[in-house]
Amino acid sequence: MLGIELQRQGEVSLSRQIYQCLRKQMTEGHLRSGEVLPSTRELAKQLAVSRNTVYEAYEMLAAEGYTVSRQGSATRVADGLYLGNLPAAGHSVEKMRSVNEYTANFRTGQPDLRRFPRHLWLRLLRKSAEDALYEQWGYTGPDGLKALREEIAAWLFRSRGITVCPQDIFITAGATQALHLLAELLYGRGREILVEDPCHSGMLRVFQGKGFRIRPVMVDRQGLQTKGLTEGNGLCAAYVTPSHQFPLGGILPASRRVELLRYALNNDMYIIEDDYDSEFRYIGPTIAPLYSMAPERVIYVGTFSKILFPALRIGYVILPRQLHLRWRYLRTYADVQNPLFEQAALAEFLRTRRLDRHVRQMRQLYGQRRQALLQSLKELVNKSWYVWGDAAGLHLVLEFPGMNFDQNFVRHCKKQGIYITPVDVHSIQKGAHLNKLLLGYGHLAEAEIKKGILLLNEQLK
Structure with missing residues (x-):
């Protein structure tokens, strides 16, 4: 009756199935405005279900405004429910190959996920959950776990030779989220961003999606060609990968670093330094970040995706103090915080030098x-x-x-x-x-x- 076919062994309740079928009949125009629905007793008999089951379905329809009824009168289909002929749903999506x-x-x-110490990591996750205080199971704020921020500061000193105050470190859900938030944070300062060409196409789309005008600067074997920097109004930032340029792999030499920093100062703009994988250097020591030369002008973006495993989704930014308040506001209304237990496990992984x-x-x-x-x-x-x-x-x-x-x-x-x-x-x-x-x-x-x-x-x- 009414095209209702019930799956009696399914996980969806019978009342919910009746509600869904009747709703579909109404939106597709098979049940029209003002049409009277069968009584609960009649429909229950036709479908071989209890009257209460049909009553629950009618209650759901009435609560959402699909039906109208008055005491002592029949239940009727409400006005304005027909959706009409809906267009076909978008373009077909190409199946991604595994x-x-x-x-x-x-x-x-x-990274090679086969070499990551999974059993140790699972033990650390369990311990972090067991040791967490009750208040840590709630919202803990946009800055990130204090212990993790302290351990990242210590790790940066050991691995990069830079001194960072933990208060300047903010935990993110990876480098991509960091760039989304930075794009939002810096957008009010200008409408144009300087970008290496070529650069990571995914990161480029972050800035394009925000509405920035992109000013490309060519790259050679040594990274960004600073001779290609031209004056212009509206610049708010430069996005660079100076320690291992993506994709060409150049290392920005000292003279170009100084020239880029001087350019940023003259144009009152920030430099976003994406240090995505320089831990794995095979010729000579690890390259010192651009941040170490001008921490008040450089925003440093780091991630643990390449060091550990991409599913971890923990990264961090080091922000100049004047940007802290705005960052906290944006992060709070984006997703508030990273999951606590992963942060605590990573802090312990760092503290015990397992990461080193x-x-x-x-x-x-x-x-x-x-x-x-x-x-x-x-x-x-x-x-x-x-x-x-x-x-x-x-x-x-x-x-x-x-x-x-x-x-x-x-x-x-x-x-x-x-x-x-x-x-x-x-x-x-x-x-x-x-x-x-x-x-x-x-x-x-x-x-x-x-x-x-x-x-x-x-x-x-």
């Missing part, structure tokens, strides 16, 4: 894989190639003179089970880097690297 579906997966920014040991072990492992990748390229790739940015991080760039890697090449590789990204994907002004490919290798064992290069070489032919 990383496991690729025979050769050169995705960038992927893990980074040392992974740096050695990634260094070996870097060498395996370079050796495989020498042995297996017949075409001429040059490497960019292999001194640090979890990826490198290969330049193939005379070749152009467009989206057709990418699609063909995916059909052959190869995940590969051309550098031009991350270019703002297209065309300057068509002959370069990005190869992520941190998550690949040496045998996987060699197999992947063999497959890639076939496509390069």
Whole structure:
């Protein structure tokens, strides 16, 4: 009756099913305005359910305004419920392939999750939950766990040689959230942001989505070309990756750092420094952050996604004092805070120097894989190639003179089970880097690297 078919063994109650069916009949126009519904007794008999079940369904419809009734009169369909012919729902969404579906997966920014000490981490999570005070199970504020902020300050001193006050550190749900909040925070100061070209396309979209005008500055093997900086009104910030430029891998030299800082001072703007993976440096010591030269002018963004595991979703920013109040307001009305237990577990991971040991072990492992990748390229790739940015991080760039890697090449590789990204994907002004490919290798064992290069070489032919 009325097109109602009940699933008697389903998890949805019978009354809820009746309500849903009748609501659908009303919005699709099969039950029209003013039409009388069957009595509860009649419908219960037709559907072989109790009268109370139908009564509950009618109560739900009445509470939401789908029906009207007066005491002693029949229940009728309310006015204005017909939705009409709804348009088809958007464009079809292409199914994303799992990383496991690729025979050769050169995705960038992927740490080796197989080497993370999961059992230790689970013990720390359990202990942090057991030790948490009752008030910590509530809202604890937008700054982040005090113990974690103190341990991050100590970690930065050990690993980067910089002194940071824990009060200037704010915990985030990764670097991406940090950039979303910073875009909101700085938008009132201007409408234009200076960005390296090429730069991470995902981070670029954060600023574009906020409505910033993008001012690209070209990058070479040493990072941002500061000679390309031009005067202009409306600049509020520069977004840079000076310790390991993404994607080309350059390290910004001291003279360019000074020139960039001088430019920021002259234009009364901030520099957003994204230090996403410089812990893994294979030639010489870790690079000192730009922040160490001008903490009142540089906003430092760090993350634990590349060091530990991406699902952790814990990052941090170091903010100049004048930005603290506005940051707290924005974070409070974004999502208030990070989950407490993960913060507490990470604080303990840092306090016991587990992170220091893990980074040392992974740096050695990634260094070996870097060498395996370079050796495989020498042995297996017949075409001429040059490497960019292999001194640090979890990826490198290969330049193939005379070749152009467009989206057709990418699609063909995916059909052959190869995940590969051309550098031009991350270019703002297209065309300057068509002959370069990005190869992520941190998550690949040496045998996987060699197999992947063999497959890639076939496509390069």
